[in-house]
Amino acid sequence: MKPMLPTLTFERPTGEEWRFEVKYDGFRAFLEWDKNIKLTSRNGNSLLGNFPEIEAFLQDNHELFQPFLPLTLDCELVDLESPYHANFGAIQIRGRMRSAERIKEKAKENPCKLMVFDVLKLRGKDLTKKPYNQRREILETFFKDLELPSFPEKSNPKALQLVPAESNFSRLWDHILLNDGEGVVAKHQKSLWEEGKRTDKWFKFKNWKYVSCFITAYEKSNGYFYVSVYKGKEFFPLGAVLFGFKPDEKAALFQTIKDNHVREDDRFLYVNPAICLEIKYLELYEDQMREPHFHQFRFDLKPEDCTFEKFVEQQKNLPTGIEITHPDKPIWEEPAISKMDFIQYLREVSPFMLPFLKDRLLTVIRYPHGMFGEAFYQKNAPDYAPDFVQTSMSEGINYIVCNDLKTLLWLGNQIAVEYHIPFQTIESTGPDEIVFDLDPPSRDYFHLAVEAALLIKEVLDQLELISFIKTSGNKGLQIYIPLPKNKYTYDDTRLFTAFIAEYLISKNPDSFTIERMKKKRGNRLYVDYVQHAEGKTIIAPFSPRGKQHATVAAPLYWEEVNEDLAITDFRINNMMKRINEKGSPFADYPKVKEEQNFDPVLAVLRKGAK
Known part of the structure; x- marks a missing residue:
């Protein structure tokens, strides 16, 4: 099949007869499923070999799709970064891969999504002669019946996701600018689907x-x-x-x-x-x-x-309400990082960082003069915060809640360098995770954090608990154990953190301690299990730190935790290159949160505590 194509325009379409969809940067694809599954590019080439995760998802859900076959869907195959942006470079690399083993590895590490925006055939019935608004209604019902995502979400494991249709161009365009998306496709409500035609019933408006x-x-x-x-x-x-x-x-x-x-x-x-x-x-x-x-x-x-x-x-267009003041202002000296460099980092890392800030009371550390002057903590939202900045009151403090990129960019312009968050959301009744903060006396003793982390990992593996690890961005390491929401209390998790702390000390009392007074610790690593409590905070994954070398609280793969690991290897100026090449080590965090089985471990600890 040859695709129907939109006409490029530099004028925004207006009028009630238009609907607007995100234009994703990927491979235009047709999904045809009768007896066999076909996924073909606009040039008629099969895409299944390079993107096996799509076929695997469909085959795993064959019974679900069976009543709707044969079907044909018009889609864009993408490496989704946010609901409004896809990674063009990453999908190009996937498309050029020839090693079956490497393709399989990437499909597992960072599965691509098939973004569906039109239905051409369903239950064997040709729908191309129906107008867009009717096809759209059929498509939305199809997604609802199959319980497929009706809004794009990178962390959702379902490979087929719906491209939403909006009636408000300006609102959608603001999101496109904010997320550095490719653009918008405007579609006339009465347009038919015409194979191989570049039509004036579809227009593409790009984010130049x-x-x-x-x-x-x-x-x-x-x-x-x-x-x-x-x-x-x-x-x-x-x-x-x-x-x-x-x-x-x-x-x-x-x-x-x-x-x-x-x-x-x-x-x-x-x-x-x-x-x-x-x-x-x-x-x-x-x-x-x-x-x-x-x-x-x-x-x-x-x-x-x-x-x-x-x-x-x-390079990056900004939406209404966001202005970057003094973009050339130096923030770090070595490496040389300006305010604009810092804000660009926040923008690029936001798809990975924002899920950890979402719905959490935020404490930031601001550096109004960069690393060249004094810093201060900020919990209360200032009076001059714009209306789009969401807040939440807790114990007399009106905290900022950073749920979107627009707020993150505004904070970046305030030179809020560090982002500290509690272990629960504003809707949680208890901790959403257990975090061990492994804090050596200085970077010279970082090897103790590595030793402690590997000892803890041995125990967690034996207990069949799934864990994640990151640098603190300062001098230590932090281990995360995701937990289901609203299931455990801080008293529950304290039983476990105390148990692990005592275990470490029993293994090597000359290297590890739970002594809170610094002068009594000597050169031992402090296992801060008391810090995991209500109201306490930890540096967010991917947050910059107000330290020399512009270090980042960097998520790691466990195999990277060894004697060669160094805090200064993970900095603002190389973090995105690392993510683009290796993916995010915390990519499975939301899924693990729902699957983690902490009950058997807690039952044993409760029994021992009696």
């Missing part, structure tokens, strides 16, 4: 980024103009642009380059930086702009105004 740059070369064979910005005194190439010029603009630009070029070879005419342009593009992928279009000449700029620093600032 804008960059000011200068021309460095012209490619003679195809008419591309190559552009760069200054990074220091060197050129930082951004790729080439061809589209968006009017014929007279393109002709005049070529003539100017021809008359003023400084050298020439078989392929290019080269010019010194002089002509400044504004280019719109989707994102930078493999050091090249994706889908660049000429926007306008910038006769008001000089080439030295077109810098890499400004390019970085322009």
Whole structure:
């Protein structure tokens, strides 16, 4: 089948007759299921080999789908990061994989989702001649009947998820900007599904980024103009642009380059930086702009105004209500990290960090002058907090509750560097997790945290408890045991934390202690089991720390916990590269929370306590 395609527009469609869907960056795909399952790309290539998690989910739920077969669904196969954003680079890598073992490994580590936005056949009945609004109603009923997710959620293990249809463009667009999504597809309510047609009943409106740059070369064979910005005194190439010029603009630009070029070879005419342009593009992928279009000449700029620093600032559009003040302000000296770098980190890590902040009373540590001045704790939401910042009152304190990226970016602009959270949500009656804080006297004794963690892991494995581990971002390690919500009390978990602390001390009393007074600990590691209590807090996973080297409270894979582990290996400036390459070690945390069986362990401890 050939897909029906939307027409690119730069004007926002308006009117009651339109519905708006998130445009995801992935592989357009048709799911056809009769006797066999087929998942094919827009070019007719099978996608099942590279994405076995989709077929596995469908086969596991064959009985559920059986009454609706044969069916055909129009979808986008994506690496979902948030309800409004998919990772283009990651899906490209998956699509190019050839090793069956590596494909299987990635499918388990980071399963992709099939985002469904249209139904073309159900129970063998052709639906393409029905208008969009009727097809949409049928599709939503189908998802409801099968109890499939009606709203995108990365942590949901179900591989088929529905792309919601919105009636309010502005509200959806705000989410697209906030999450750096690709754009929106507008669909006319009366549109039929027409195979292979680029239609004016569907429009795509993209989340363009804008960059000011200068021309460095012209490619003679195809008419591309190559552009760069200054990074220091060197050129930082951004790729080439061809589209968006009017014929007279393109002709005049070529003539100017021809008359003023400084050298020439078989392929290019080269010019010194002089002509400044504004280019719109989707994102930078493999050091090249994706889908660049000429926007306008910038006769008001000089080439030295077109810098890499400004390019970085322009890479992410911000929604209404968010303003980044003093973006160049230095926050860390080594590595050199500006306020904008810090906020970009928060933005990029938000799909992984926000689930741990959700519905939790937040305490932040703010560094108004970066690492160059004093810091202070903030619990109460300030009077000047905007209306979109959610709060919750507890014991006379009006805490911020950071449930969305917009609030996180606002906090970032306040230079809230550290994010500390309790062990329960505002709706919980008890702890949602057990956390062991393994705190050595200094980083020089970090090896004690590694030793303690591995001893604890042996016990947890014997007890069949699933655990996760992260660095504190300061000098220690923290072990998490997720628990089902509203099932246990802090008295219950204290039985276990005390048991583990005593076990460690019995194994090596010269290395571990529960002594709370620092002067009596010596060089032993403090096992802080008392800290796990109501009202106490711990640094959130992925939170930066207000320490030298811009370290992060970094989730780890257990196999990384060894003598080679170092706190300073995990920093703001390399964390996203790590996540993109290895995934999040805490990815299964929500699933484990529901599956964890702590009852047998607690029963033994209660019996022993009597």
